[in-house]
Amino acid sequence: LSDPFFYVRAVHFAATLLVAGVAFFVVCIAEPAFRTAKDGSRVAGVVRSRLTFLAWLALALAVVSGAAWLVLTAAAMSQQPPAEVVSQGVLWTVLSSTTFGNDWLARFALACLFAVLLAPGLSQRRIESRPVKAALVIVAAAFAGSLAWAGHAAGGLGVEAIVHPAADALHLVAAAAWVGALLPLWLLLQAAASDGGSLAVARTATLRFSTLGMAAVATILATGSINAWCLVGSFAALAGTDYGRLLSVKVVLFFVMVAVAAFNRLGLMPHLVADGHPAATVTALRQLRRNAAFETAAGAIIIAIVAVLGTLPPASHASHHPVYGGIPADASFQHIHTGQGMADVMIEPGRVGTTRATIHLWDDDFNELDAQAVTFTLTPPAAGGKPLTRPAVQDADGAWVVDGIELSQPGNWTVTVDAVLGPGNRLVLEAPIVIDPKQ
């Protein structure tokens, strides 16, 4: 958590969801609810001005944190310190010629458009114009959804290149409509509670919020499953990697929020009727407000988790550690690929002397292969050389290891991996591997 990237991402996600959430809330929930206010009620004016302040604050935070995100990403891409990135024109290269940069340019344009719409659209006055309302909703959705192209979703190939970013964009829009609108809802309920005649406003707003929320929850669930499928891939990866475990915490928090929302709808909202018991109504309203604050806090924790997840290698990649972390400079590495399966063989150090071999086995789809036993053979380059055959031992990470191999000569050795996958089911892989002379 000492990484500044975490804070920048968390603030940017929160600000983006909030500004989009306010826009959705004003158009779809608050304005229709204000129509039910009694004559002379001040609630609409109070809520409009607070939401306007919130929207401007969130938009400003989104732009500032977005700029910081750009600088940090450009620094990581160019492997230069942030100060150099700004002074040496790297920023423009990132903006003009990378997917992330193009997305960021588009999002900056959307932020400007947002500001233009906010000026007349969100003020103490009511939004009259339908085109302005529609534009506000569309720009809000685009601003939240376009965050998808700044992260892991941008990386797929083939079908996934379309499905994953589309699912992620919808996920973000739905999150903005629900999580981003919780704070606005809390503000509205607060204002309605301090204004005795605004029960109808609170009731309409809560009902509409709940309906919008149910659509958002369904969307989040469906698109979240697609994202998880793309980025986690297996139940083992969900339980066995930091990415998977953190994602599980996020999912649990999400279901807690859904449970609270269900209680609001089924348990509290029936009390918000005009002819209900006044004391029960006041209690229900207070509890709804408290729950909205609780859900906002849970949403904030989820956003913090998302900020961390974006910086971790997704679970579906973690198994690639040897390649992901870079192969050590003095290692010999061979990737053996056949129709039946694959092996990554690393001999470290890859030179004459005592050395160690590490073997990772995959199936054709890069899922880890479970083997019962693995035998490792190295055949020396010279004709008549005696092959070294040794059983491999599986380590805690699932890799097969052979320690203390004595390599007698440099040159082009042949490596053979013989894996027993089941009764009568063997995988034999063979390939050349270069061994350097002794240093």
Add this chain to the structure above:
Amino acid sequence: MRTLILIVSLLLVPLLPNAALAHAFLDHASPLVGSTVAAAPHEVALWFTQDLEPAFSSVEVTDAGGARVDQGKAAVSANTMRIGLKSLGSGTYRVRWHALSVDTHTTEGSFTFHVGGP
């Protein structure tokens, strides 16, 4: 009950096998990683598991003494990276690659190949 079944089935979706990955890992290369080739290749080609950002992806090829034997700039297109080679004699060559994937993550690695007989 129907809703419950729907929720449970959606939760089971992540358990389905997954054929694709992100992050630019080296999928395969020509000449093959660790291989011995009889004739000197004119270029090294690398295929990655993800599309690359040309502006920030690079590869260099060096001989056993550490001298550059590539033609300078790599051509990067979608998920492949290619670099031309000077004429190579027999010996072991090291390929060092640095890739920035379109999801903004960098990966790097190296491998050797051998030209000529053992």
